[in-house]
Amino acid sequence: MRALEHSRRGLVLGPWLVVVLSLAACGREDGSGGPQGPGGAGAMPPAPVTVASVEPETIAIEADYTARVRGMRHAEVRARVGGILEERLYEEGAEVAAEAPLFRIDPAPYRIALERARAELANARAALNQAEREWRRVSGLFDQAAISGRERDLALSNRELAQARLAQAEAGVSQAELELGYTTVRAPVPGTTGLEQVTAGNLINVGALLTTVTQLDPVQLRFALPATDAATRRALQDNAAVELGVELYWPDGSVYAHRGQLDYLASNVDPDTGNVVAQAVFPNRERALRPGETVRVRLVVDRLEGVFLLPPEAVSQGAEGPKVFLVTEENTAQARAVRLGPLVGGRQVVLEGLGAGDRVVINGQVALQDGAAVTLEGAGQGAGQGAGDGQG
Template sequence: MHHPFPAHARRVSNGLRVSLMVVFAVALSACGGGGDGAGGQQGQQGQQQQPPMPVDVHTVIPHSVDIMSEYPGRVRGRRTVEVRARVEGILEKRFYNEGEIVNEGDMLFTIDPRPFQAVVNQRKAELSSAKASLNQAQRNWGRVRRLYDVDAVSEAERDDSLSQLETARASVQQAEANLDAAQIDLGYTKVKAPLTGVTSLRDVDEGALVSNGTQLTTITQLDPVQVLFALPEDDAIARNKAMAAMGAQSTSERTREATIILPNGDEFPAKGVVDFTQSTINPETGTVQLRAVVENTNNGLMPGRYVRARIRLDTRHNAVVVPNVAVSDGEQQTQVFIVGDDGKAKAVKVKLGPSVEEGRLVESGLSGGEQVIVSGLGQLKPGAAVKVKSDQGNESAGGKNEAGADGNNAQQEPVGESASAESQPSDKAVAGVEGRALRLSPREPLQQIDKPRSHTRTRPTYRTDDAYAANVGRGS
């Protein structure tokens, strides 16, 4: 078939298509060249030549450390007294407001005292009568004794007079005791606070008849208070061993000190003192009961409140402690990374002990003096070259060097983007695409070619060719 366009025009179109195919073939070969051959070797050499990773370290220095632990507990008043009536009668008046703090000796209630006052008066009269009888018996005894000395009366009369005197003395003592009992009952009509504390709701209203033993209210002492908590069996044994080793079970204030932790996590200002440790283990719970006494001047600890008690279980000397961030899980082992003598990261298997304030206690694996790595553990592998950061400034400098060593792409790409933003589409767009395609990394195969600006730059070249091909199509 005869083509309407001349032969040289067809040769230009075919040559342009061949050039574009060569460009894409070079780009695809650059993307896949990292697997084998020279490209793979260059990638391995680049990986081996990576600079050391900057890391932060913690130098292990053996020292004495306290092993502390926290246990849940409840606050209760040191003394809780149930105020009860001691006599029977009508409750006349209440002198306090429910829920307020009363001082020891303050008047709480009064019970109708009139019946008891009458009994007291009666007992006083009986005492007076007994004393009068005693005086009469003493006078009779005086006369009979003088008559007996002159043989004026018999011995039987003398003995009767002496018995009357002794009986009169016993009657006086009995009357005095009855008066004391009546006065005690009269005193019970005034109910006073037995201790300083906070009162509960009233149990009996005014005007009610109360009897001996009727509960009127409850008073709870708020200063000091007690905190009851329990230790597991193993912790209790460890604590007893530590106290025995120190040889100061009753004099070591640090051993018996307790820090009270409030529900919001704050520490209570006053420290507690453990004043009681149960000598037996509860077979049902497997715990040992402890009690701490805490000064509660501002009434910050209310009885019944949930708190935590922190106490010292033991003190380790020459202990090795590492920060918590340094501990990681390796291949079926707990490990830390240290900086070896060759400047490379080395994984060391460790056996961890209890938690302490500075981190975790290391039972075995470290002896002291090691530089434990505490940063970048997610990217760190055994044998990797590391560089210890001397200060924050070096850390920033190292980050810049590391970014610069990643390749020329990070430095050249912003320049290329700036240039493309300022430049206008031209006939040299195809050459620009070839240069960027040759700089592609294996992980981003056609990222630069797929950008909209690449199509924009090459569109003028393709527009002429497409128009030419369209004309050819219409001609055919």
């Protein structure tokens, strides 16, 4: 009976003994004494990552707006005297200089008026000469007590009246000369002429519109900036302290050859549109820009100094906000909280949280944990590359 009992125990323990001996043999083979020992099959290997070394940059923040082209100056040419319009002296649509003759109004009545004014001037001058002679005679007699003070005062008054009539006659001559000069209608500003509004042979009145002249070099571009734009608010607060350069883009996306300059930024917000009116001036020597057409302008609204540029995918969201992973000298991952700025040229601006020379993980950070061991893959070329020249 005892022998039979021992035999049964051996049958029960046999399989378990084989399992235990097999596990012990495995432990001896890998030299670790167990599956969780150093270098065991369960240890996590270093995570492969790609890093880029970052350096601070100065970038320009730009914004695009729709603008309308306007002539620098647009003047209506109107008649300053009435009469018969005799002749048009310019080619419609031609460039003219300031003071160039455009129309001639019949000058004959104004020549006659000038001659009449000159005759009146001669008469007034003769009367003054007579009054001067009379004054000298009377004042001499008064000094000799030969006449009364009343006669002396009358002579003095006559001389003063003659002087006033002379001044009035001289003003009449000047007015007549001016009106005669107005019979030649001249361009008030340099620019391109418009169509004539009145043809020769018509009787025109003072103020009649004859044509227009538009100055096309330079031109103005007027556009509206949303008041809700943070960059616009900053420009208003700083009174446009930043030197704002403006670029112009044609509808096909090509860039205009000349840069413009912002010369006006309204200090108030339009209550109807919620926009701030701005104006830029562009050279237009080739006359490529025409008043009334619509173009796009790109405006530098701010400059950021000492910031860092990263690929957007390098930034992840943590419990406390945006963060990136850095790689330490010991090749371990270190989470770093950052403060973000805008996206510029497809790159994420980092305002705070990074330093010069930091190695930022730009690939492989999705499942990365703070303090995890990493292994570097590829050669980081700098996270800022690809953002152009740092000008947005």
